Amino acid sequence: EVQLVESGGGLVQAGGSLRLACAASGFSVGDYGIGWFRQAPGKEREDVSCLSSSNDRTYYADSAKGRFTISSDNAKNTVYLQLNSLKPEDTAVYYCAVVGCSSSGPYPNYGLNYWGKGTLVTVSS
Numbered sequence: 001e002v003q004l005v006e007s008g009g010g011l012v013q014a015g016g017s018l019r020l021a022c023a024a025s026g027f028s029v030g031d032y033g034i035g036w037f038r039q040a041p042g043k044e045r046e047d048v049s050c051l052s053s054s055n056d057r058t059y060y061a062d063s064a065k066g067r068f069t070i071s072s073d074n075a076k077n078t079v080y081l082q083l084n085s086l087k088p089e090d091t092a093v094y095y096c097a098v099v100g101c102s103s104s105g106p107y108p109n110y111g112l113n114y115w116g117k118g119t120l121v122t123v124s125s
Contacts, residue, residue, distance in 0.1 A: 002025070006096055008119060011122045011124065012086055012122070015086065017084045018082075023078045028077060029079050033098065033109065049064055050105065057101055086123045092121060095116055
């Protein structure tokens, strides 16, 4: 069965960095697009970044551009999200999911609903 497990979250001060990991099992990340999303308490879930199955398309939300980088390691079957220059407003639970991905953002992939349980990023001022 498909499983996604996020890790790498934690508490950092503003300006710090974290590397989030999305470890996949039951499928190859080279065959599917992967998206990163986040949700803060009381707010809607928002798109952060995604990487297409062919690894030739990426998307970054305006809030992430220039600070976050998505990448994949097929040997480890893992997709990463490098978070740099973190701000307090980045505080949220970060999730990864199987998605389609275009330059305009993630979209549902044939009704698939594979999500991890999330990892918490807390940025203090």
